[in-house]
Amino acid sequence: MKEINGYIDSVFYKKDDLLEEVLTSIKENGMRSISVSPSTGKLLTMLVSMTKAVTILEIGALGGYSGICLARGFGKDGRLTSLELEEKFAQLSKNNLTKAGFGNQVTYITGPALESLENLSKEGKRFDLFFIDADKENYENYLEYCIRLAEPGALIIADNALAGGSVAEPSARIRRYTDSMKAFNKKVANHPQLESMLLPIGDGLTVSRVKE
Numbered sequence: 001m002k003e004i005n006g007y008i009d010s011v012f013y014k015k016d017d018l019l020e021e022v023l024t025s026i027k028e029n030g031m032r033s034i035s036v037s038p039s040t041g042k043l044l045t046m047l048v049s050m051t052k053a054v055t056i057l058e059i060g061a062l063g064g065y066s067g068i069c070l071a072r073g074f075g076k077d078g079r080l081t082s083l084e085l086e087e088k089f090a091q092l093s094k095n096n097l098t099k100a101g102f103g104n105q106v107t108y109i110t111g112p113a114l115e116s117l118e119n120l121s122k123e124g125k126r127f128d129l130f131f132i133d134a135d136k137e138n139y140e141n142y143l144e145y146c147i148r149l150a151e152p153g154a155l156i157i158a159d160n161a162l163a164g165g166s167v168a169e170p171s172a173r174i175r176r177y178t179d180s181m182k183a184f185n186k187k188v189a190n191h192p193q194l195e196s197m198l199l200p201i202g203d204g205l206t207v208s209r210v211k212e
């Protein structure tokens with residue numbers, strides 16, 4: 001997996017000073033380096049622009065790396081709502097999105113994402129595209145909320161579908177969340193309201209389309 005991803009990044013990803021600065025800011029703030037891979041980020045930008053998504057909901061902001069990638073795919077009307085547990089992380093993300101020129105197009109909601117999703121649902125909010133990248137144990141719950149909040153035809157994207165390869169490779173180290181990801185993958189693959197595929201890029205990305 002590592003070699004394949006290294007190859008993909010080396011061919012398809014071009015050095016990006018702004019994103020490099022985001023990664024540096026994450027390290028400088030003593031946060032874990034668990035942003036999406038460079039190629040995953042590029043794919044997120046492409047998926048937003050290909051679907052012409054305007055309203056985007058992200059679950060798990062960290063330092064704003066994926067947020068910038070998502071925002072780069074939308075135009076001036078685009079709006080990113082990002083759910084993040086930690087106030088400090090949301091603040092850093094906001095700073096980084098502002099540096100990237102998207103400060104006025106992003107809203108951070110802090111606290112446990114399940115509570116924020118319940119509130120968004122009560123408010124009747126709808127989104128064109130979702131990116132799930134927070135606590136893996138809740139992915140199945142997040143999926144149910146995303147379907148509830150989805151515009152017809154919306155995309156639901158989730159990172160870490162391969163859990164470091166452990167969902168499939170007998171030699172890979174089993175993660176705390178390996179079983180959660182296996183259950184999530186099975187769910188998106190068989191959900192009657194979704195058509196889905198898993199792309200083996202980065203740590204694995206599921207892409208699901210909510211049927212109209």
Ligand code: SAM
Binds near residue numbers: 059065066
């Ligand atoms: N999407 C980010 C990126 O690629 O730039 C990386 C997100 S990181 C893998 C996971 C994030 O989810 C962390 O910032 C963490 O604080 C947040 N998180 C974990 N549990 C959460 C919860 N219950 N509600 C909201 N956010 C949560």
